Amino acid sequence: MAGDIEVEPQPRVDLLVERADGVARRRTEYSGLVWYGGRPQKSGWGAVSMTVGAAIESPWFVPDSLPYLPDRLGDATLSVTVGLVSVSDHLDVYGYSAQFVADPGGHPTWVQVHVSAAGRVPVALSYRVVALTAPDAVEAR
Secondary structure (H helix, E strand, O other): OOOOEEEEEOOOEEEEEEOOOOOEEEEEEEEEEEEEOOOOEEEOOEEEOOOEEEEEOOOEEOOOOOOEOHHHOOOOEEEEEEEEEEEOOOEEEEEEEEEEEEOOOOOOEEEEEEEEEEEEEOEEEEEEEEEEEOOOOEOOO
16 A cells, blocks of 8 residues: 555544443444545645555554453444545545454454555545443453
């Protein structure tokens, strides 16, 4: 993939909710913008950028992810949505997902997003990940 990945999170929303069956859950919503391949530079005439074809396959950790306890994620769910915000030419999105991934040190676990795409970069995508976990699934710090 050409260039870097830059993630700009929006404020995280973290709530205690109740499922339809009455079970208490923690609902955490992560959202923001992710740039692949740098950013275009703003000029008096618009944007200036050098686009290059790229395969986008590098996963990235949500920068404001809460530290999750892996043994408390048994019935946890993640849902993810991505949307195109800025593209100079074209982008084909083949798939996207979010998962809980262990820290390289083994503990705790963080939220990671993976987008599979191809096109010309730079490109910006918005993201929204919703984690539904047990109320005690987050490591106390």
